[in-house]
Amino acid sequence: MKIFRILPFALLLASTGCGPGRPTDEEFLKEARRLSAEMGKTLLAEVKGAMQEGGPVHAIEVCATRAREIAARFSTGGFRIRRIGTRIRNKEHDTPTPREAALLAKIDADTAEVFEKLDGERVYLRAIRIGSATCLLCHGKEEGIAPAVREALKRRYPEDEALGYALGDLRGAFVVREASPSR
């Protein structure tokens, strides 16, 4: 029964934007860092596991479905997370908005993350780099990619632009936002 007395109060706090309904900038940043680190680890484990299980062609199929499921799993507690690319493979889901593209452009070799608050809406980007030779198996220079992998990529992503990367290159970013920004 207690819930009836607490609920209107919680709603009032949430609607004023200063109660537990809206995290402070520090809380937002802390959670955005945690989510992007966790999602990064999960994706890496997933792609490595799939490669061991059935090689890179199989791993492409796994990436194509699991990347979105994993993003949905981590998009909880009022936060949304997804990936964007500097050059895009999955155009439908991973194309940056103009604002995200502008933030991505601020990331240089020494930048790990960008946080911006614009008109009250907060956005966090964490750089994704080509951190290991594994990434190159599917994102490296075309001539260095196994023919079966190239074919599998072409089949699924006819407009694929996410090739030609080298070790250390910026590949994209995790983007964290609030699920329902106040404006």
Ligand code: HEC
């Ligand atoms: C087995 C092949 C494979 C490997 C290895 C691989 N990727 Fe990908 N990558 C893909 C596929 C396939 C997609 C598109 C997934 C989708 O449809 O959501 C993708 C998408 C991405 C995206 C999202 C942006 C876009 O272009 O759609 C990023 C960022 C990314 N990969 C980074 C990496 C990094 C960093 C590594 C190394 C740790 C890596 N990938 C290793 C196949 C791979």
